[in-house]
Amino acid sequence: MARVAICSFLMASAVLAQSSTPPAFYKDVLPVLQKHCQTCHRPGEIAPMSFIGYRETRPWAKAIKTSVLTKKMPPWFADPQYGHFTNERRLTEKEIGVLVSWADNGAAEGNEKDKPAPVQFAEGWYIGKPDMVVEFPREI
Numbered sequence: 001m002a003r004v005a006i007c008s009f010l011m012a013s014a015v016l017a018q019s020s021t022p023p024a025f026y027k028d029v030l031p032v033l034q035k036h037c038q039t040c041h042r043p044g045e046i047a048p049m050s051f052i053g054y055r056e057t058r059p060w061a062k063a064i065k066t067s068v069l070t071k072k073m074p075p076w077f078a079d080p081q082y083g084h085f086t087n088e089r090r091l092t093e094k095e096i097g098v099l100v101s102w103a104d105n106g107a108a109e110g111n112e113k114d115k116p117a118p119v120q121f122a123e124g125w126y127i128g129k130p131d132m133v134v135e136f137p138r139e140i
Contacts, residue, residue: 023102024110025054032095033057034119036074042121052118054109065103068096087127 023029033041033051041051051057057064067073074089091099102108 022105022108023098024108024114025057025102026110026112026116027114028098028110029057029102030054031116032091032098034116036089036091036095038119039121040074058107058109061103061107065100068099 037047037051039045040047041049043050043052049056049060051060064073068091074091076089078085078088080088080090
């Protein structure tokens with residue numbers, strides 16, 4: 001496990017070495033969070049904390065770094081050797097690098113004018129309506 005984290009960290013560092021300015025929340029980090037994290041990390045969902053805005057995300061910067069380097073987050077247990085998944089939630093090495101560099105460089109807020117539009121999440125089945133829903137006649 002440590003070897004994977006070290007390799008990921010080195011690859012992420014190499015990707016970011018090309019950039020001279022550290023990532024900022026609104027411009028660089030928020031798009032990654034919107035794409036991979038906010039389905040669970042928002043009010044009313046399963047994650048215990050929200051990553052919708054800077055103020056609620058900033059205290060978790062170091063934990064985010066650790067979680068993405070160890071591949072605990074985003075949770076995805078399917079083996080990529082066995083097909084392509086349309087709802088795959090893996091981060092690219094570049095995305096990992098952005099999150100790691102942001103945490104390592106003080107987790108800057110940046111300019112709010114760089115903030116992308118909020119994601120409009122679907123109500124109910126966010127990965128598409130299932131073919132069948134089976135309900136039990138009584139709670140188990």
